Amino acid sequence: MRDEQVTLSKQATLDILYEDDWFAVINKPANCLSVPGRESDKLDSILHRAECLFGEAFSIHRLDEATSGLILVAKTHECQKRMYAHFREREVKKEYRALLRGHLKGDTGQVRKPLRCDWPNRPRQIVCTDEWSKDSITFWEKMDYEGQTTRVRLTPFTGRSHQLRVHMQSLGHGIIGDEFYDDQYTNEPRLLLHAYRLEFRHPFTQAWLAFVAPCPF
DSSP states (O other): OHHHHHHHHHHHTOOEEEEOSSEEEEEEOTTOOSSOOSSGGGOOSHHHHHHHHHSOOEEOOOOOTTOEEEEEEESSHHHHHHHHHHHHTTOSEEEEEEEEESOOOSSEEEEEOOEEEOGGGTTOEEEOOSTTOBOOEEEEEEEEEETTEEEEEEEESSOOTTHHHHHHHHTTOOBTTOTTTOTTOOOOSSOOEEEEEEEEEOTTTOOEEEEEOOOOO
């Protein structure tokens, strides 16, 4: 009985914005895993909750545990395969919102700095130009100054791990609440980074779809 209550509780916290026979669009809360971790106490995740609800579920892409916002979950292997191709060919448009420390100068810009894992300090990533680094590109647009912070719109052209977080920190403006890259981190309750918009062609009907999850900060 207790296990059933836990499962029902997890289903209730799965915020589904769209669902059809092939996939679901979910608004992930901050501080929630996208997929289960290796340890037994890391089972709870968006993918696991989707498996409890749909019977089967397959990962298409991931958000950092600390990041909130839009994430896709496939209901079939074929959907997963087709959506993998969309992401690989950069046919999926992504937009994030973030709140940065300080006042970022200018209205728009591009960060193109190669990244790789900081192996002694995993899962941290670093800007590096060695043979293991991967080209990484982020476009940014200032939305407004809010006190001593800057609200920005971020569009990743590539999708490296922690890309937006490292690129903003490399400009001298870490994302507020980032325990890895915010130099002024003071144990804020969450990372102020949100996957705000996803646009892509439906993998089966070919209809163009656009989804937005309102920014919670």
